[in-house]
Amino acid sequence: MQAFDYQRARSVAQAAAAATSTVAQSMLREPGSGSGDVLLKAGGIDLLDLMKQELLQPAALLDLRAVPELAGISEQPDGSLRIGAATTLAELAAHPLAAQRHPALCGAVGAGATPQIRNVATVGGNLLQRPRCWYFRSAAWHCVRKGGEHCFAMRGDNRYHAVFDNSGCAMVHPSTAATALVALDADVELADARGRSRRLALEDFLVGPQRSLQRENDLRPQELLLALYLPRPSGTSRMAYLRQGERESSDWPLAEAAVRLDFGADATCTQAAVVLGSVAPRPHRALAAQQELQGRRIDAALAARAARAALQGATPLADNAYKLPLVEALVHRAVLAAAA
Ligand SMILES: Cc1cc2nc3c(=O)[nH]c(=O)nc-3n(C[C@H](O)[C@H](O)[C@H](O)COP(=O)(O)OP(=O)(O)OC[C@H]3O[C@@H](n4cnc5c(N)ncnc54)[C@H](O)[C@@H]3O)c2cc1C
Ligand code: SF4
Incomplete structure (x- = not known):
């Protein structure tokens, strides 16, 4: 792995201003040419994997875990639940109000990965992790999703791949949380370096092959995922x-x-x-x-x-x-x- 700097972000504006490139954009550049990038890190489970696999070579990682707006789970005045993007999977799975209102979500999140990973991995990082496709994860295969010309899974070993919506790229979305969150009509909130924020349905934020073959979501450069919002469920x-x-x-x-x-x-x-x-x-x-x-x-x-x-x-x-x-x-x- 190439040497890199490590910094801690203190505010949304500081982190968003530094992140001039998303991880998806950084991976599309020729090997080595993405090496000037500053990339956002939450738990680092996926990001460090990509760096160890030599698919990413950032100049610096900016740790988001001390940014106050990304922390905590709270009830909003309209009754919805706000989940800060840096909440860990273990915190969400064990949160009393979340578990009372959304036991299926907390069960889904609490069943993913391992206890060690859930203690470090964040909800935001989970939604933004990159595909697990083994061709994508190997530097030896320059597939469509990395800017190449072929999807090697189409004629290769596709036992873990998509059975729906699989022309062009047959990756499966790797986030367990996303499956349950979409069923709950969750929204995501994003903020940029100028303090502007936008909110949209998670289902629309996640991008399929028709919209792009090279990114899995609508995160823009100089933008941060701030939080998720879950509407209060009806009594029935x-x-x-x-x-x-x-x-x-x-x-x-x-x-x-x-x-x-x-x-x-x-x-x-x-x-x-x-x-x-x-x-x-x-x-x-x-x-x-x-x-x-x-x-x-x-x-x-x-x-x-x-x-x-x-x-x-x-x-x-x-x-x-x-x-x-x-x-x-x-x-x-x-x-x-x-x-x-
Ligand atoms: C053995 C193993 C088993 C696993 N099993 C499962 C499973 O069953 N289900 C499942 O869903 N996952 C599973 N995972 C994946 C794991 O849950 C994810 O890698 C992890 O959740 C990523 O979260 P993180 O906080 O570490 O993200 P990071 O690695 O820190 O970041 C991931 C991406 O998100 C970006 N990012 C993070 N936070 C923000 C933010 N707030 N704003 C903008 N960008 C941001 C980063 O730049 C990076 O691109 C497994 C992993 C392993 C190693
Ligand atoms: S399924 Fe997608 S990620 Fe995997 S080889 Fe094909 S284009 Fe690449």
Whole structure:
């Protein structure tokens, strides 16, 4: 790994002004030419990996963990929950109000990676981590996402890759938190060096291959992810999150399903969110499954129909069709668990 400077940021303005390049932009430059960049570091779990893999060569890392606006979880006057971007995954998983309101989210976050990683990794860094695709992670393969001409996963070993939305690049979005957060209609707040901020739905902030093949989100240079906002759930809202992996811990899942259901007075489902993770370049909203559930009373037969509908539009690759029955089973169980 190349030598680099380490600094601590004290304010949003200072950090945003220094970050003239995003990590995605820095990785697109010729090896060595991105070496003047100052890059933002939170827990450093993903960033340091990329540096050790010699995919990034920054001149300096600017640590965000002492910036006060990025810290803490608090209830807002409108009843929503604000989660500072530098909150660790362990803090979020154990936060009393977050766990009471959003047990499925806290369960999802508390099940990812390992206890050691969750104690250091932040919510912001988790959402902004780069893909785990093994071709992307190797300096030997200059794929489309790094500015090359080919997606090597298309004809290569694609067993862990996307089964939806996978033309051009078949990466799967690596954030477990994102799957549950999209189902909860979370917003993100970003701030720039001039003190201007913007707020948008997390679902729109995460960018799929149609919008770009070389970045996974809409973070701009000289911009910081400040916080996430979770709307207060209605009294009849229920959510379940399930994941299936090759092993129980220390690894990313093979497939995930987050299902949030709202119910009317007569127990019919008034609104449904069905979001799939680890199967597409961004959390995948299963619209046909949502339509199947809305306006109906949930029972085992309806859950099974919704689970089948969740596969609509799937385009599995040579090695990953096994993900389809996994998705179907996860959605089926998550619908029943949310309705129980
Ligand atoms: C063995 C292992 C298993 C794992 N399993 C899972 C899993 O199951 N599920 C899962 O979701 N993840 C998993 N991970 C990934 C891990 O959770 C992420 O790498 C971690 O959450 C990244 O957070 P961080 O704070 O360390 O980010 P960093 O590495 O510090 O930063 C990541 C990126 O975000 C940018 N950044 C960070 N904060 C901000 C901010 N506030 N504003 C602007 N830019 C910012 C950085 O510049 C960088 O580009 C696993 C990792 C390992 C090593
Ligand atoms: S799936 Fe995406 S990240 Fe992986 S090789 Fe193809 S273009 Fe690169």
